[in-house]
Amino acid sequence: MKVISFIRVLFFFLYFLLIASPLSFAQEDLSQSWFNPHRVNMLIFLIFFFAIIIYFIDRAKKGKSLFIRRIAGLDAIEEAVGRATEMGKPVLFIPGIEDIDQIQTVAAMIILGNVAKMVAAYDTPLFVPICRPMVVPVAEERVKEGYASAGRPDAYNRDNVRYISDEQFAYAAGVQGIMLRDRPAANLMFGSFFAESLMLAETGFLTGAIQVAGTANIHQLPFFVVACDYTIIGEELFASSAYLSKEPKLLGSLKGSDLTKAIIIGILALGAILETLGITQFTRWFFIE
Amino acid sequence: MDLGTIIWNTIALFLTVCIFSFLYKDNPFYKFAEHLVVGVSAGYFAIILFYNGFVPKVWIPVTTRGEWWYLLPAILGVMTWTRFSKKWAWISRFSIAFYMGIAVGVALPLEMQQRVVKQLHATMLPVHFMDIQGFWNLLIILGVLCGLVYFFFSVEHKGAVGGAARLGIWILMIGFGAGFGLTVMGRISLLADRIQFMREWYLMVTQALWGA
Numbered sequence: 177m178k179v180i181s182f183i184r185v186l187f188f189f190l191y192f193l194l195i196a197s198p199l200s201f202a203q204e205d206l207s208q209s210w211f212n213p214h215r216v217n218m219l220i221f222l223i224f225f226f227a228i229i230i231y232f233i234d235r236a237k238k239g240k241s242l243f244i245r246r247i248a249g250l251d252a253i254e255e256a257v258g259r260a261t262e263m264g265k266p267v268l269f270i271p272g273i274e275d276i277d278q279i280q281t282v283a284a285m286i287i288l289g290n291v292a293k294m295v296a297a298y299d300t301p302l303f304v305p306i307c308r309p310m311v312v313p314v315a316e317e318r319v320k321e322g323y324a325s326a327g328r329p330d331a332y333n334r335d336n337v338r339y340i341s342d343e344q345f346a347y348a349a350g351v352q353g354i355m356l357r358d359r360p361a362a363n364l365m366f367g368s369f370f371a372e373s374l375m376l377a378e379t380g381f382l383t384g385a386i387q388v389a390g391t392a393n394i395h396q397l398p399f400f401v402v403a404c405d406y407t408i409i410g411e412e413l414f415a416s417s418a419y420l421s422k423e424p425k426l427l428g429s430l431k432g433s434d435l436t437k438a439i440i441i442g443i444l445a446l447g448a449i450l451e452t453l454g455i456t457q458f459t460r461w462f463f464i465e
Numbered sequence: 466m467d468l469g470t471i472i473w474n475t476i477a478l479f480l481t482v483c484i485f486s487f488l489y490k491d492n493p494f495y496k497f498a499e500h501l502v503v504g505v506s507a508g509y510f511a512i513i514l515f516y517n518g519f520v521p522k523v524w525i526p527v528t529t530r531g532e533w534w535y536l537l538p539a540i541l542g543v544m545t546w547t548r549f550s551k552k553w554a555w556i557s558r559f560s561i562a563f564y565m566g567i568a569v570g571v572a573l574p575l576e577m578q579q580r581v582v583k584q585l586h587a588t589m590l591p592v593h594f595m596d597i598q599g600f601w602n603l604l605i606i607l608g609v610l611c612g613l614v615y616f617f618f619s620v621e622h623k624g625a626v627g628g629a630a631r632l633g634i635w636i637l638m639i640g641f642g643a644g645f646g647l648t649v650m651g652r653i654s655l656l657a658d659r660i661q662f663m664r665e666w667y668l669m670v671t672q673a674l675w676g677a
Contacts, residue, residue, distance in 0.1 A: 218577060218578055218582060221578055221581070222574060239586075243617075243619060243620075244618050244619065245617075245620065245621050245622065250544075263587070277565055277567075277572075277574070278568075279569075310545070310561065310564065313548050313554075313557055340505050341502075341506045341507050341510070342507070342510045343510065344503045346506035346507075347503075348501055349484075349499040350499065350503045351500075352499070353499050357491070374652075376536055390545055394640075394641075395644055395648065397641055397644075398642065398644045398645035401638070409637065411616045412616070430618055434619040437616065437617065440581070440585060441613055441614075443585060444588055444589060444606065444609065444610065445606075445610070447588075447589030448588075448590060448591070448592060448602075448606050450589075451589055451590060451592075452592045453592065454591075459589045463586055
């Protein structure tokens, strides 16, 4: 039955794709309208991909085993925490400089919870400098939960989750100060980073700390690749949060996005072939005003 | 040249040198500049948020136009302060949940449009060997496909998938290398700007002192 439902959805998708092209709608003033017919393609994409992700989340919730390949950088987190414990030095977790409404910061918070659990088990101090005020309560909760789930709620120190500054370079200067004075043995940088990425990674390198970084901001990835021991690239950041938490919603959405990527690869290959043959209708369907 | 300009530029030069002293090692001058910038930015942002946020978006609509519903987001904002009390800290979760929910809802269609559909449209290119452009198109399509394969998490990177993923990571690394070079050029121009500032300060001071 599920296969039949899937085929129905696929036919519905293909019908809109090939027949009900949004380009056929007349050009009119849509500023006062609730529905923009020129964006039907977007609506179909969203519905289709949501359906896939919801299907996989449902599977994960039912306890079906969902395989995720090993992500090399994640093993390095435990290695880094272990090294800091051996050296008797703290671990520094930097969750990027964007607010909690950004998905990268949310992923960083999930990883932070797991790191907190690890450091609590090893009895290693954890410092979390924060750039945005709204991230502070979430980070506090995640660290507190991590300590509680490791059976050490008493070891949680609220002062170690610190707000530094909203200003990008003031934040970078503050974090550099922490790196130089507290000398953490492990710097974990996960989230959304911008021009401060190289400043932080380079200072961490100078202090001799083992560094693991992950961001989906492609322009900052080169700096992490150069200055860090391990780098988690782009979507691996979101996969890491699913891999570590084993949360059904995250695992399901990761599997769903994998299938989405497979579909995108198929569409891309088909589009390129049709373009080569001079058939442009298919490609035009993906045009957004 | 008035005295005020000379004094402020000298302070700016002093702070620039304080920050550059970090290149040697951590020292009291760097610490002073660091603490100054962190403190000033915190104060500056508090004032900016008050005058650019609270006054035009809450105070003026409520007091001058009687649009009392603008108080609702203000109440949500005040609710975040309950974190200072252990007993009432749970209330702050409502505002955080509201904020995140709205942000995700707004972001989803935009992300789909900008990062998926538009990219897909731009990558469906004709492949031919009549001129060099056809070859570049093929390279772009292969690069995107292999890059996407690298980000498959449901399968092990072995065999054909592993080969495509390896090619994908090479292409990503070439892209990172180009990005690195471009950004380093930008940073060097920032350094040149600071050196230019120092030179102008020197000329300004010598002119003020000796008139030359």
